[in-house]
Structure formats: structure tokens, C-alpha cells
Amino acid sequence: xxxxxxxxxxxxxxxxxxxxxxxxxxxxxxxxxxxxxxxxxxxxxxxxxxxxxxxxxxxxxxxxxxxxxxxxxxxxxxxxxxxxxxxxxxxxxxxxxxxxxxxxxxxxxxxxxxxxxxxxxxxxxxxxxxxxxxxxxxxxxxxxxxxxxxxxxxxxxxxxxxxxxxxxxxxxxxxxxxxxxxxxxxxxxxxxxxxxxxxxxxxxxxxxxxxxxxxxxxxxxxxxxxxxxxxxxxxxxxxxxxxxxxxxxxxxxxxxxxxxxxxxxxxxxxxxxxxxxxxxxxxxxxxxxxxxxxxxxxxxxxxxxxxxxxxxxxxxxxxxxxxxxxxxxxxxxxxxxxxxxxxxxxxxxxxxxxxxxxxxxxxxxxxxxxxxxxxxxxxxxxxxxxxxxxxxxxxxxxxxxxxxxxxxxx
Amino acid sequence: xxxxxxxxxxxxxxxxxxxxxxxxxxxxxxxxxxxxxxxxxxxxxxxxxxxxxxxxxxxxxxxxxxxxxxxxxxxxxxxxxxxxxxxxxxxxxxxxxxxxxxxxxxxxxxxxxxxxxxxxxxxxxxxxxxxxxxxxxxxxxxxxxxxxxxxxxxxxxxxxxxxxxxxxxxxxxxxxxxxxxxxxxxxxxxx
Numbered sequence: 001x002x003x004x005x006x007x008x009x010x011x012x013x014x015x016x017x018x019x020x021x022x023x024x025x026x027x028x029x030x031x032x033x034x035x036x037x038x039x040x041x042x043x044x045x046x047x048x049x050x051x052x053x054x055x056x057x058x059x060x061x062x063x064x065x066x067x068x069x070x071x072x073x074x075x076x077x078x079x080x081x082x083x084x085x086x087x088x089x090x091x092x093x094x095x096x097x098x099x100x101x102x103x104x105x106x107x108x109x110x111x112x113x114x115x116x117x118x119x120x121x122x123x124x125x126x127x128x129x130x131x132x133x134x135x136x137x138x139x140x141x142x143x144x145x146x147x148x149x150x151x152x153x154x155x156x157x158x159x160x161x162x163x164x165x166x167x168x169x170x171x172x173x174x175x176x177x178x179x180x181x182x183x184x185x186x187x188x189x190x191x192x193x194x195x196x197x198x199x200x201x202x203x204x205x206x207x208x209x210x211x212x213x214x215x216x217x218x219x220x221x222x223x224x225x226x227x228x229x230x231x232x233x234x235x236x237x238x239x240x241x242x243x244x245x246x247x248x249x250x251x252x253x254x255x256x257x258x259x260x261x262x263x264x265x266x267x268x269x270x271x272x273x274x275x276x277x278x279x280x281x282x283x284x285x286x287x288x289x290x291x292x293x294x295x296x297x298x299x300x301x302x303x304x305x306x307x308x309x310x311x312x313x314x315x316x317x318x319x320x321x322x323x324x325x326x327x328x329x330x331x332x333x334x335x336x337x338x339x340x341x342x343x344x345x346x347x348x349x350x351x352x353x354x355x356x357x358x359x360x361x362x363x364x365x366x367x368x369x370x371x372x373x374x375x376x377x378x379x380x381x382x383x384x385x386x387x388x389x390x391x392x393x394x395x396x397x398x399x400x401x402x403x404x405x406x407x408x409x410x
Numbered sequence: 411x412x413x414x415x416x417x418x419x420x421x422x423x424x425x426x427x428x429x430x431x432x433x434x435x436x437x438x439x440x441x442x443x444x445x446x447x448x449x450x451x452x453x454x455x456x457x458x459x460x461x462x463x464x465x466x467x468x469x470x471x472x473x474x475x476x477x478x479x480x481x482x483x484x485x486x487x488x489x490x491x492x493x494x495x496x497x498x499x500x501x502x503x504x505x506x507x508x509x510x511x512x513x514x515x516x517x518x519x520x521x522x523x524x525x526x527x528x529x530x531x532x533x534x535x536x537x538x539x540x541x542x543x544x545x546x547x548x549x550x551x552x553x554x555x556x557x558x559x560x561x562x563x564x565x566x567x568x569x570x571x572x573x574x575x576x577x578x579x580x581x582x583x584x585x586x587x588x589x590x591x592x593x594x595x596x597x598x599x600x601x
Contacts, residue, residue, distance in 0.1 A: 030430040037437070106441050113444025116589050120451045123472065123491035124579060124586035131586070135444075142440050146433050153429055 023090035023154060030153035038097060041105035045179070048105075052182060056191030063185040066200045067178045070208060078170040078213070082163045083300065083331050084307050084361045091155055095168040098147030099175030099216070103140070104183075107176075110139040129259050137253035144172050144212070145219045145246060152227050159227040160365070161306060162299040169220020173212035180212070206278040210256065210285025214292050219249040221295060245295075252288035304329050310364035313373075319363045319382035328360055345398040352395070356388040452593050461486050461499045464571050466599045470590050488594070493579045493587030495594060502572025506542045507531055509572045510564035518547060524557075525549035537596045540565050542573075548581060557581040561588060563595055573600055 025031045053060040079092060114135040119127040148168045152159045159165065181203050185191065189199035222245030226238045255261065263280035265273040308329050315322050327333045334357060342350035363381045370378040393399040451471070458466035459475055462484040469475075472490045479485030485498040502509050514527055531543035542565030550557050560578035567573075575598075577591035578584065 028430075029427045030433075033430045033434050037434075106437060110441045110444060113442065113448065115444070115586075116448035117444050117451065119586040119589065120448055120472075124493045124583045125491050127586040128583050139440050139444075143437060146437050149433050150430065153426075153433075 023088075023094045025154050028154050030150045034094070034098070034147070034150045034154060037102050037106075041102045044105050045101045049182070052186040052191070056186055059186055059191030059193065059196050060182070062193060062196045063182045063191075063199075066196065066204070067181055070200075070204050071174055071178050074174055074208075074213060075171070078167055078174070078217070081296065081300075082161075082167050082303075084303055085161075085164075085365060087158060087164060087167050088155070091151055091158060092167065092171050094151055094154075095147065095171035096175040098151070099144055099172035099177075099212070100179045101175070103144045103147060103172065103176050104179045106143045107136070107140045110143065111135050114139055133254050133258035136257055137250045140176070140212075141215055141219055141246065141250050141253060144176055144216045145169065145223060147172050148216070148220045148223050152223055156227060157369070159224050160368070161228055161303050162221040162224045163296070163303055164228070165220035165222065165224020166217045166296060166299060167220070169223070170213045170217035172220070173214070173216030176216070177208075177212040201274070202277055207281040207285065210281060210289060214285075214288055215249040215253050218252075218288075218292050218295060219246045221299060222246050222249075248288075248291065252285075252291075255288075256284050307361065307364050310368045311360070314363060314367055314382070317382055318386040320360050320385060324356075324360065328357055341398065345395055349392060349395045349398045352388060352392045352398075356385060356392060359385050359388060448589070452590065454597065458599070459486055459488065459497075461497050461573075464567075464601050465497060465499045465573055466601075467495075467497055467594055468597045470594055473590065473594070490587060490590065492583055493590070494577070495591045496574075496576040496578070497598075498574045498576075499600075500572055501570055502566050503570065504566070504572075506564045506566050506572075509566055509574060510543050510545055510562055513562060513564060513574045513576070514545070514547065518549065518560075521551050523550040523552070534563055534565075536565070536598065536600075538599060540567065540600060542566075559584045561591070565600070567600055571600065573598075 023031070049060075052063075075096075079086065115127070115131045118131045118134050122130065148165065151168055152165070181199070184203055185196045185199040189195035189202075222242035225245070226242040229238050261284055263276065263283060265276050265280075268274055268277075308325070311320055311325050311328070314320050315325055320328070327337050338350050338353050338357075341353045359381070363378075363385055366375075366377050366381045372378075453471060454468040455471035455473070456469055458468045460466050467486070467488065469488055470490075473488045473495070474490070475486055476489035476494070477487040479487070479496075479498065483498050483500050485496060488495045488497070498513075502512075504512070510531055514525075518527075519525055526548050528546040531545045534542050534544045536542070542563055544561060544563045546559070546561050548557060548559045557580070558578050559581045560576055561584065563575040563577075565573050575591070575595045577588060577595075579587055
């Protein structure tokens with residue numbers, strides 16, 4: 001496909017979207033199950049928000065305002081965590097909506113039902129101490145991860161690495177956490193201005209790092225492992241890793257909800273009690289955070305290895321050079337190259353270089369899916385990359401003299 | 411295994427449906443399994459406990475008679491841990507709402523250090539068809555004791571027998587026994 005290039009070096013290169021799988025896959029049964037559950041539970045979720053709004057209109061608005069301030073940076077951090085291949089926004093939003101609407105509503109019912117079982121078997125004293133630990137972790141994690149599985153079934157080809165599952169899972173957990181926090185701010189902390197701020201301090205400032213985003217991110221990695229490793233890993237191992245990560249997520253949630261290691265003050269009487277809250281939260285939450293950080297680091301390392309392997313056979317073909325590949329697989333070098341390009345040749349050149357790098361990542365994805373070296377999609381993507389590079393090289397100061405391919409090295 | 415042998419379309423479609431269906435079934439089990447299990451566990455254990463000749467309360471497993479009240483107001487206390495269900499029976503001339511308020515003013519208030527009672531009553535209907543009213547209270551009874559929350563159910567039969575059920579527990583714990591007490595009240599036979 002010829003890509004028109006203007007004399008000024010600007011290029012009309014649209015991102016390749018042919019392989020993107022949007023949410024609206026009407027041919028997938030998973031889509032219809034997802035949609036039906038979200039619509040049915042959405043009705044209840046909206047009515048519940050109406051109740052909260054009725055109880056405390058200003059508290060409800062303040063709750064959402066504070067939680068959006070918290071959720072937005074978390075959303076962006078999770079979304080941009082996947083360095084090489086960002087997930088389609090429709091599936092990311094679908095994960096968030098599942099967590100906020102379907103999972104919270106279903107979890108409310110499930111927690112109550114299994115709470116009856118704990119009370120029946122253990123008696124009231126036991127139930128008062130242990131219901132939260134014995135019901136919510138497995139019930140809520142199952143219901144959240146069910147949404148991640150449905151989303152993976154809607155767009156199975158989007159799930160090619162564990163990081164994809166982390167993004168979907170963490171988004172689902174974020175949606176869940178925000179709606180649950182609104183419930184706590186109004187229902188438990190009273191919905192007054194001071195109550196909402198108190199709830200925000202306890203549940204978000206002190207504990208926001210440790211909750212549902214981590215649990216479901218981890219469980220989502222297990223789901224993604226199961227989906228992404230089809231064909232190259234045994235079913236037993238895929239199930240083992242998937243279930244193992246789910247169990248670790250449930251265990252982290254269990255520890256958080258249990259009376260074990262509970263150093264939270266029973267009431268806050270002074271500054272010391274307020275300061276104790278984040279310390280108590282850290283004691284319960286940091287072990288899982290450390291585990292998730294390591295898992296994400298390993299996931300990103302594996303993603304880098306995958307990118308290198310996928311593009312190794314493309315080196316010195318029109319799509320990518322060896323120098324470009326060396327920079328592409330190193331996130332710091334990528335950023336540096338764009339920065340240098342901006343300094344040397346301006347914003348437009350830097351944007352074009354970013355575009356080239358993104359299309360080279362797409363080239364890797366198409367490479368792994370293509371059955372042959374001359375697959376039409378693959379050939380088209382190589383030309384796409386080449387035309388962007390040519391446009392970049394045509395820009396003044398973008399390519400240093402005597403350095404073929406030096407444009408992208410910045 | 412999902413194969414491509416004829417009829418491929420149908421097989422592929424069923425392959426696509428099956429995982430989604432498993433997810434939905436898992437969701438249903440998690441959401442409703444607790445209620446089913448709790449229902450199965452809520453079996454009556456032992457013979458019904460009689461209050462006078464007119465009231466028979468079938469205790470659920472784990473509940474036992476802790477005390478009997480004699481005198482003009484016949485009664486029994488069933489206990490499970492910190493959860494309690496007091497059942498009283500006596501002749502009564504008014505309706506269920508009168509009986510509920512009479513119980514509050516005659517039995518709860520004189521013993522309470524502090525007492526808050528729900529301003530209105532809610533209608534309840536027993537499995538036997540008897541209708542009554544329900545109200546809630548929170549209060550402290552006696553020095554040094556933890557605050558108590560309770561749910562009072564009162565009903566009056568056509569023959570003029572008034573029955574009061576007072577399900578109570580330390581504040582915050584009633585939620586863990588109230589399902590049991592409601593089940594026992596629902597299954598109570600008043601002759």
C-alpha cells in the first residue's frame with residue numbers, strides 16, 4: 001500500500017487497526033453473556049447509586065469526585081504499563097465496567113449468601129470475626145475474574161501475554177474498588193463531608209495500593225497465561241499457573257480481610273491513631289504488592305523477549321533495522337530516542353518516530369500471526385513502517401548525515 | 411476438543427459457547443450457592459420447644475433452651491452463642507401493634523439504661539398465615555453490658571393469644587443470627 005508523503009515530510013499513515021478486536025464482537029457468545037449480565041446488574045447498580053445519592057447528595061458527589069481523582073492516574077498507570085502493545089480501549093473500558101457494575105452487584109449477593117453459611121456453621125461470634133475473610137476473597141475474586149475470562153473470550157487474539165491479563169484484571173479491580181468505596185463512604189463512614197474524607201483517608205490514601213487492583217491484576221495474569229500459552233504449553237501447566245495466581249490473589253485478599261496481623265486502631269483518638277492506619281495497612285498489604293511487582297517485572301521482561309524474538313527474522317527487511325530493534329526492545333532507549341529526535345528535529349519528527357516504533361510493535365504482532373514470510377498483512381505492515389521511516393528521513397535534521405537508519409536512533 | 415471435521419460450523423459454535431457457559435454457571439454457583447447451602451443447613455433439630463400449650467418453636471441446629479420464664483408471662487429463651495430468641499405467650503386483648511408497644515414499654519424500657527426503638531412497625535406474615543408486626547431496637551441493659559440490638563415480632567391470634575418474639579444479640583452481631591431467628595419464627599406453630 002502506497003503511503004502518501006508530503007514534501008514537508010508529514011505522512012498520512014493511519015495506525016493499522018485491521019487486527020484490533022473491539023468489544024462489539026456479535027459473533028462471540030461471550031459478548032452476549034457479558035452484555036446481558038452488565039445490563040441486568042447495571043439496573044441494580046444504578047438504583048443503588050440513586051439510594052446513596054438520596055441518603056447524602058453532597059456526600060455522594062464528593063465521594064465520586066475524590067475517587068475519580070484517585071482512579072484516573074491509576075487507570076493511566078495500568079494502561080501504559082503494557083509498553084509494547086496497548087490493549088484496545090473498548091476492552092479496557094469493558095473490564096472497568098464489569099468490575100464497577102457486574103462484579104460489585106453480584107458480589108453483594110454472593111457475600112450475603114455465603115455469610116449465612118458461615119454464621120450457620122460457626123455461630124455469631126465466629127461469623128463476626130471471620131465472615132469477611134471466608135466469603136469475600138474467593139467470591140469477589142471469582143466474580144471479578146469471570147469478567148476477565150469473558151473479555152478474553154470476546155477478544156482471544158488480543159491476549160498474547162500475561163501483561164494483557166494484568167491490564168484487564170487491574171482495570172476490573174479498579175472499577176470494583178471505586179464503587180465499593182462509594183458504598184463505604186456513604187454506608188459506613190456516614191456520607192457527611194468529614195465522613196467521606198475519613199473514608200478516603202482510610203480506604204484510598206492509606207490502603208488504596210493494596211486492594212482490588214492488585215488482586216484482580218494478579219488473577220488476570222493467570223487468565224492471560226492460560227489463554228496466551230495455548231499451543232506451546234501443556235494444559236496442566238496452564239491450569240496450574242492460572243489457578244496458582246488466582247489462589248495467591250485470594251490469599252492476599254483473605255489476609256487483608258482476616259483478623260490476623262490486624263493493627264488497625266479500633267477508634268481514632270489522636271494523630272497517633274491516624275498515622276497507625278497506613279502502617280497497619282502496609283503490614284497487611286505490602287507482601288502481595290511485592291509479589292505483584294515481581295510478577296509484573298517478569299511479565300514485562302518476557303514481553304521484551306517476545307518482541308525481540310518476533311522481530312528477529314524481520315531485521316534488515318523493510319520494516320525494521322538491527323539498530324531500530326535494539327532501541328525498540330529497550331523502553332528507556334525508546335524514550336531517549338524520541339527525546340533526542342524532538343531536540344534535533346522538532347515535535348513533528350518526534351511524533352513520527354513514536355508512530356514508527358508503534359507500527360514496528362504491530363509488525364511483531366502480525367509477524368507472530370502470519371503463516372508465511374510473504375503473508376499480505378505482513379508485507380503491508382513492512383511497507384507501512386518503511387514509508388514512515390522514509391517520511392522521517394525526509395524531515396530536516398531528522399537523519400544525521402552519514403548515518404543510514406540513524407533517524408530512529410535519535 | 412474443538413475440531414474442524416463436519417459439521418464444522420456446529421462444532422465450532424458449540425466450542426465457542428461452552429467456555430462462556432462455564433463462566434456463567436460459575437457465576438451462578440458463587441452468587442446463589444450460599445443461599446442454597448444455608449437453606450440446606452437450616453434444618454430443624456430436635457422436637458419443637460413449647461411455650462405453654464399454645465406456642466411451639468422448632469429450634470434450628472445449634473440452638474438450645476437456655477432458660478424458661480414462669481409467672482404471668484410464660485416464655486422460653488433459645489440461645490446460640492451470643493444470639494438469643496426470647497419467646498413469650500399470654501392472653502392479650504389488643505392487636506399486634508399494641509402488643510409490640512406493650513412489650514417495649516413493659517419489658518424493655520424498665521430494664522434499659524438507654525433505648526432507641528424504630529418509630530414505625532413493619533408487617534410480617536408467618537408461614538402458617540398468621541400476621542403480625544415487627545420493630546427494632548438498640549439499647550443498653552444493665553451497667554457495663556455491651557449495647558444490644560434486637561428485633562421484636564408480635565402477633566395476636568383470633569382466640570386472643572399474644573405471642574412476642576424478641577431476637578437479640580450484642581450490637582453488630584444480630585445480623586449473624588437474624589436469619590436463623592426469622593426462620594424459627596416463620597416455622598412457629600401457634601394453636
